[in-house]
Each structure stands twice: as C-alpha cells, then as structure tokens.
Amino acid sequence: MRYALVHEWLTPKATGGSELVVKEILRHIEADVYALIDFESTNPDSYLYGRSIGKTFLQHLPGARNGVQKYLPLLPLAIEQLDVRDYDVILSSSHAVAKGVLTTPEQLHICYCHTPMRYAWDLTFDYLQASPAGRGVAGILTRYLLHRLRQWDVISANRVDYFIANSNHTARRIWRCYRRSSKVIYPPVELDRFPFKAQKEDFYLTVCRLVSYKKVSLIVEAFNHLKLPLVIIGDGPELNFIRQRAKSNITILGEQPNEVVEKYMASAKAFVYAACEDFGIALVEAQACGTPIIAYQGGGALETVRDIRQNPINGTGIFFYPQTPTALVESVETFLEFQHQISSDSCHSMATQFTAKIFQTSYLEFLEDCCRHSRAKNFSKKFRFL
Incomplete structure (x- = not known):
C-alpha cells in the first residue's frame, strides 16, 4: 500500500506537538510527505533534510516562511491543490486545513486531529479583538471570511474516513464542530x-x-x-x-x-x-x-x-x-x-x-484496524455489484 502524509506547514519555527506526531509517524510508516509550505527539507538540522516534499503555491508568496497564516483565506484553496490520487492511504496531521486534501472514494483517509481550526471556532472573538483586521470595515470582511472558513471546515471534515483526537477534550470539540466520533490517541512526548x-x-x-x-x-x-x-x-x-x-x-x-x-x-x-x-x-x-x-x-x-x-x-x-x-x-x-x-x-x-512507544503501538493498531475495515467494506461493495 502507498501512503501519503499531509501536514499544514513545515518550518524551523514549527516544533510543537503536531510536528512530533509527524516525526513519529514517519519513523514507522514509509510515506511521501505533503504540506502547504516546506522549509525543513532544506534545513540541515531537520529530520526532513533532503527529503522530497510536495508543496503548494503558497511556498512562493512573500513572507510565507515566517507565517503562512497571514494568507488564511487562501489556505483551503491551497490544500485542495495537493494531488494525492496515487496513494492508497492518506494520513493527515491537521490543526487547520490538512484534513481538507481531496481524495477519491477508493482511498482511505485517517486524520490525526490536534484541534479543529482554533481561529475559526473557539478563538474567533479572541482573534478579532487582538487583530486590527477585526475592527471597522476590515472587521466586517474578516467576520465574513471566518464564517465561510467554518463552512469549508465542516465540509472538509466529511472527506475524512476516521478521526483520531489527541485528547478527550479535542474529541469533544471534534464532535461539537463536525458531529464526528474519534479515537483518542495521546501524542508522543520525547x-x-x-x-x-x-x-x-x-x-x-x-x-x-x-x-x-x-x-x-x-x-x-x-x-x-x-x-x-x-x-x-x-x-x-x-x-x-x-x-x-x-x-x-x-x-x-x-x-x-x-x-x-x-x-x-x-x-x-x-x-x-x-x-x-x-x-x-x-x-x-x-x-x-x-x-x-x-x-x-x-x-x-x-x-x-x-x-x-x-x-x-x-x-x-x-x-x-x-x-x-x-x-x-x-x-x-x-x-x-x-x-x-x-x-x-x-x-x-x-x-x-x-511515551513515543505507547503512541506507536496505539496508532499502528488503529491504522491496521481501519485498513482491515476499509478492505472488508470495499470487498462487500464489489461482491454485491457482481
């Protein structure tokens, strides 16, 4: 089976829990990597150094290296430009838009969700109050864009076959935002x-x-x-x-x-x-x-x-x-x-x-269960058709 791993952004400044999940997955699964932007494959200090990574047009926009979030309205469009049709299984590591990658009915998509998009949901009003874009005429436009972003976020959640949450707290947020159940697997800690x-x-x-x-x-x-x-x-x-x-x-x-x-x-x-x-x-x-x-x-x-x-x-x-x-x-x-x-x-x-070992065992077992269930379901469909 061919695997693709999709993450939001890969930069030297992005070194949090979501990046640890990506790193740990790649230790045990041979997958091609895709992201909105990538500045890690050229970073000699990164475990991704020298790796071929699929990117989007955001890679070439001014200031993307220091924070692609400034192009927030373009993120859904950008993630949908990643072509992952040649893979059997899509593994997304998502805290914003990675789960929105386009897949086919024959593919299996498993999303490790670190959080539903914070600035579109729980932190909307914090974001509006803290940013100049949240006030005046610009504030009206920003509110509309966040409204549309929430709509896209829910639609894109329907592209995922199975959700994994990094905590029970996140699992409750996934249910509240998307009305989807999820398996809780805590992230690895070094x-x-x-x-x-x-x-x-x-x-x-x-x-x-x-x-x-x-x-x-x-x-x-x-x-x-x-x-x-x-x-x-x-x-x-x-x-x-x-x-x-x-x-x-x-x-x-x-x-x-x-x-x-x-x-x-x-x-x-x-x-x-x-x-x-x-x-x-x-x-x-x-x-x-x-x-x-x-x-x-x-x-x-x-x-x-x-x-x-x-x-x-x-x-x-x-x-x-x-x-x-x-x-x-x-x-x-x-x-x-x-x-x-x-x-x-x-x-x-x-x-x-x-520990990383506990994450490894839980993640790989869940992946195998999902693959087994998906194969059985596809076989059943073909059998009924024949």
Missing part, C-alpha cells in the same frame, strides 16, 4: 530529552509561544502581585507587551535553545500554565523532569495532571479556576501549602503514560 531532578530551585517557570490565548499576561499579573520569582521562556507577538507589564521579580528570557529550556524545566519549583490547551505537551515535559504543575483547570490538562487535593497519594500539581489572575494567585498560595506532598517521582510516573 521524555528522554528532559532530565529528572528531584531537588528544585526557588523559581517558577512558564514556557510557551507568547500569543494571547496562552494567557501569559495573566501569569505576569498574578506574579506581580505575589512578588515570587518567575522565569518566562518564549517568543511571540506579545513579548514586548509582557516585558512592559512584568516587575523586577519576573525574568523574561525570550526564545531559548532546547538545552536551556530543559535545564530550567528540571530546576523549577513549579511549571505554571494558564492556557486551555487541547493537549498541552509542555505540561507532560515538565512532569518528566519531576516538576509539579500549576495549571488552569480545563482542556487537556485534566488528562495529564492530577490535583494533589483530589489525589493525595500520587498528585502532580494544583489546578486553578476560573482563568483569572486572582484564581492563579490563590492557586500558587495553595501550592506552597501542598508542595511537600507532591512527589517528583509521581510527576515523572505521570509523564511516562505519554
């Missing part, structure tokens, strides 16, 4: 990268892209009040805004290489996270280091973190709710009361539930 350290230092840490929905400004406001040491690692459009808001107890390091991130994760007293994530791979990475978590009580965190107050034996952190600075302040103060009850070994043990 646990070996993160050193285990039982002895912690006296600082808190957050690592993420500095965009509005990550709620880093909320963390800054809370720690301004707490006056406790906080380290922020990450880059993004909110970097300058956060620097202006942060007081002297907050250190902002910006973007850092992996070895620096790993060192801080292993040494932090606690890892703080305020976003509602679909899975939240950073929470698992921190726990792999034996580092406790202080996280917003929502999204994938409910599946990767155990609150010590409900799990006194094997708890790995503290949740806060609602998503406000005041709630986070109270949660940090509660953490200081319970920190000695949270074992670094419990944190590491929790992280081991999300």
Whole structure:
C-alpha cells in the first residue's frame, strides 16, 4: 500500500506537538510527505533534510516562511491543490486545513486531529479583538471570511474516513464542530530529552509561544502581585507587551535553545500554565523532569495532571479556576501549602503514560484496524455489484 502524509506547514519555527506526531509517524510508516509550505527539507538540522516534499503555491508568496497564516483565506484553496490520487492511504496531521486534501472514494483517509481550526471556532472573538483586521470595515470582511472558513471546515471534515483526537477534550470539540466520533490517541512526548531532578530551585517557570490565548499576561499579573520569582521562556507577538507589564521579580528570557529550556524545566519549583490547551505537551515535559504543575483547570490538562487535593497519594500539581489572575494567585498560595506532598517521582510516573512507544503501538493498531475495515467494506461493495 502507498501512503501519503499531509501536514499544514513545515518550518524551523514549527516544533510543537503536531510536528512530533509527524516525526513519529514517519519513523514507522514509509510515506511521501505533503504540506502547504516546506522549509525543513532544506534545513540541515531537520529530520526532513533532503527529503522530497510536495508543496503548494503558497511556498512562493512573500513572507510565507515566517507565517503562512497571514494568507488564511487562501489556505483551503491551497490544500485542495495537493494531488494525492496515487496513494492508497492518506494520513493527515491537521490543526487547520490538512484534513481538507481531496481524495477519491477508493482511498482511505485517517486524520490525526490536534484541534479543529482554533481561529475559526473557539478563538474567533479572541482573534478579532487582538487583530486590527477585526475592527471597522476590515472587521466586517474578516467576520465574513471566518464564517465561510467554518463552512469549508465542516465540509472538509466529511472527506475524512476516521478521526483520531489527541485528547478527550479535542474529541469533544471534534464532535461539537463536525458531529464526528474519534479515537483518542495521546501524542508522543520525547521524555528522554528532559532530565529528572528531584531537588528544585526557588523559581517558577512558564514556557510557551507568547500569543494571547496562552494567557501569559495573566501569569505576569498574578506574579506581580505575589512578588515570587518567575522565569518566562518564549517568543511571540506579545513579548514586548509582557516585558512592559512584568516587575523586577519576573525574568523574561525570550526564545531559548532546547538545552536551556530543559535545564530550567528540571530546576523549577513549579511549571505554571494558564492556557486551555487541547493537549498541552509542555505540561507532560515538565512532569518528566519531576516538576509539579500549576495549571488552569480545563482542556487537556485534566488528562495529564492530577490535583494533589483530589489525589493525595500520587498528585502532580494544583489546578486553578476560573482563568483569572486572582484564581492563579490563590492557586500558587495553595501550592506552597501542598508542595511537600507532591512527589517528583509521581510527576515523572505521570509523564511516562505519554511515551513515543505507547503512541506507536496505539496508532499502528488503529491504522491496521481501519485498513482491515476499509478492505472488508470495499470487498462487500464489489461482491454485491457482481
């Protein structure tokens, strides 16, 4: 059988959980790769270096390397230009439009969905408020484009034969947006990268892209009040805004290489996270280091973190709710009361539930089941026709 793997974009800056899924799939399945844009096959540091990758016309548009999302209205059109007719099985890794690739009735399409398109669904109003394109006459046009994008998103979901969700939270969102059921297979986490350290230092840490929905400004406001040491690692459009808001107890390091991130994760007293994530791979990475978590009580965190107050034996952190600075302040103060009850070994043990090996086994078994069911169904159709 011939396999094609379709992902949204492949660039040196795209190194999150969805890219880890692509990397892990290609370790076990010989597939040709397609994407809207590709700047990894020419990157000597990438596992895709030298690989032939199918691309779209977006590859040649100005500034595509630094963010093809600026061409949002063109993404559905672009993904539909990828010609994958010669393959038996299409494996899409989708957080935006990859699942919209055109297929034939004879092909099997399995989509690993990291999230239904955030800016078209859950984050529509955040996107409109944060962008100049969300105001005035431009705002009317943007709202119309997002409306049409939602329509296309639902239509394109019907091109998928089987959905995989990266968490139960995402599975519920897939059902809400597309009315499609999905198999939950947690993404792989490269646990070996993160050193285990039982002895912690006296600082808190957050690592993420500095965009509005990550709620880093909320963390800054809370720690301004707490006056406790906080380290922020990450880059993004909110970097300058956060620097202006942060007081002297907050250190902002910006973007850092992996070895620096790993060192801080292993040494932090606690890892703080305020976003509602679909899975939240950073929470698992921190726990792999034996580092406790202080996280917003929502999204994938409910599946990767155990609150010590409900799990006194094997708890790995503290949740806060609602998503406000005041709630986070109270949660940090509660953490200081319970920190000695949270074992670094419990944190590491929790992280081991999300290994690459577990992902490999679950994904390949599901793929085989889908292929078997698809072959049986096609045989049945041919038999009835004859």
